[in-house]
Amino acid sequence: MSAVRAAWAIARKDLRIEWRSRTALLTASLFAILVQLVIVFGRDGGTVSLTMLAPSVLWITIALSSLVALNRAFLLEREHGALEGILVAPVNRSAIFWGKWFANLVFVLAVIAIAFPLWVLFFNVEPSTTLFGVLGLGVLGAIGFTAVGTVFSAMTVRTRFAELLLPVLMLPFMLPPVFFAAQATLRVLSNRPMEELWGWLRLLALFDVVFLVLATLLFPAVVDE
């Protein structure tokens, strides 16, 4: 079985399980909406306008709800020793990583896709075609940190404090991409010229490539006994 096919099989399995119950998707989406409400109610309505907050809120929401989403990435495998089952299969460890990562990415993007229209609504973002650019930034931002999160969640799930440990480990690694992406979002929303955007996009892409490669290399060390 080729590595790509093995990865695809694992990703499809994960996504199918998610799709059948949809509990995780529903919960993570509700969480993403609640984060936005917390920010709305936590702000001083008289002085801070919603439009000003919008780019920050989008990325705070994406960062926090991705954590919730990634927490469950390996929970499925913990039950009934499912991970051991996958590990004895004659497939490359990196292929397992790619499968898990891709499923996580799709899941995070699904949560973003649900939270996004509500963000547009709640924060009075002008609906226009530039919003597709913002969604594109969501994809570009999520690629890198879901790779890091996939490796970390494979580790934390085997510890006693999985739900607590993952955010503490993950968030420092999310700060750079969230910062780059929020800066880019700000510029897209205010229709700045492409030259101003280019540097941030390059940084995001660099983060994605570097950590995707690194995570692929490190993942075998996490699962191998």
Next chain:
Amino acid sequence: MTAELAQADGHIRRGRIVTLIGLVSLAALYVMALQFTPPERFQGLAQKIFYIHPPAAYAMQLAFVLTGISSVLYLLIKDVRFDRFAEASAEVGMVLAVIVVITGPIWGKPVWGAWWSWDPRLTFTVLEMLVFGGYFALRSAVRDPVERARYAAVVGCMALILVPFNHMTVYLFASQHPTPVVVQTDKPDLPWVMLRTFLTGFAVFTVLYLGMVMQRYGIGVKRDLREALDA
């Protein structure tokens, strides 16, 4: 086992001697900075902290980078000594980071007028502290020593690669805001009397780093021995 225990005690004893040398030189550095180095014209006495603050920051960076390199080596060679060194170096790095984060605002208040100004270097230190805070949280959550070493090494590698990204982040972040005072950082144009004290600071903190890591390494060996007994 007793041979290993004696070896661990040896590490700790030698580490204590080196740390003691470091502490005595630190006291000498204080005297040198306060008594034999002229005060800076504009910042006055506040500038004296610069004989402590950048050397501590350099030693912190050294500690964290060596943790990263040691983590890579552990994953490649699987020798427990690299794990112990990585752990020791990370812990000493944390102590040095605390020194940086405490001395920074002490200087910032009189010179910038604010305790905290999101200065790139200080922010960078905080980011590194948080990364390694996670590193220690993970270490303490894993009971099996081999698994703990592997997981910690994975985080150590990731942290090493994150360093340049954090550098970019803090500098780009700082340039979004007007800083309270424009600080000339690219050319250290120090007269020799000041440079002499400044460089002595770097040497002192290198010695302190070595002494503390040696002790912490010995403690790590002892911990491993006890865990092996309990198992």
